[in-house]
Amino acid sequence: MSHRLINGRDVAAQVTEALEDRLQALRAQDTNPGLAVVVVGDDPASHVYVRMKGKACERLGMLSRTHILPSTTSEDDLLDLIDALNADGEIHGILCQLPLPPHINERKVIERIDPRKDVDAFHPYNVGRMLIGDPLFLPATPAGVQRLLISHDIETRGKHVVVLGRSNIVGKPMASILMQKGEGGDATVTVAHSRSTDLPGLCRQADILIAAVGIPFFVKADMVKEGAVVIDVGTNRVDDPGSEKGYRLVGDVDFDNVKEKAAAISPSPGGVGPMTIAMLMENTVKAAEMTLRP
Ligand code: GUN
DSSP: OOOEEOOHHHHHHHHHHHHHHHHHHHHHTTOOOEEEEEEESOOHHHHHHHHHHHHHHHHTTOEEEEEEEOTTOOHHHHHHHHHHHHHOTTOOEEEEOSOOOTTSOHHHHHHHSOGGGOTTOOSHHHHHHHHTTOOSOOOHHHHHHHHHHHHTTOOOTTOEEEEEOOOTTTHHHHHHHHTSSSTTOOOEEEEEOTTOTTHHHHHHTOSEEEEOSOOTTOBOGGGSOTTOEEEEOOOEEEEOTTSSSSEEEEOSBOHHHHTTTOSEEEOSSSSSHHHHHHHHHHHHHHHHHHHHOO
């Protein structure tokens, strides 16, 4: 089957471009959105993401502040920083890059962020608002997947979407977003995970299969229905002694084989990634707008 390639780059550029007018309106009211990104420790992937988020802000002329803290930072010191950012009038969005070192309670940190500055939408207040269908912000990656489906005219209404993975960052919010009423929603959603019975059989029922398990090449061709839409959200490092860095990034989907069965497929890398950043920028602009129109 000839497949359609879904690449997030163009849609991400459109999302970002659409922010320009809103930024101009904000600046006319003496407000420039500011995003504070906090990273604790030296997880190399986290530092890559944090750099990308900072650069995206700067490209839009928004204020970007990155706080790089050592892995020995105490929970109290991190909470003090969050308190200061909550009180900082120049900062409209606060994001604490996960994972945090094991001695820091992740939930406690997330819950310290002012929900109106919680541009990751990880605070239980925002998770709750998402679930009832009245969100302040939507989490960037699943919101980006939804936007990607909409902009490629991929109907979700009445379709069976199987979400592989149940993380708080992707799987659970993805399911919640797709089951809501309205455009990009109205789907019948199954969340499949490591304890699901007959996972390949569940995946084969999917009209739209969204993989977010964090296991390289987990989704094989025999797990995909002919003509399905496949979205790979996984980003995994695998050893690659032949490459300069000694590793390469691969997704959760065995792309070369799965693409032969899919009607449309979004690879990783090269798919959802730029959408995550674009949606984060959109959330930060919204957070700034909310301070003017509370
Ligand atoms: N770690 C992996 N994805 C994310 C994300 O979207 N936001 C934050 N803060 N940490 C992450």
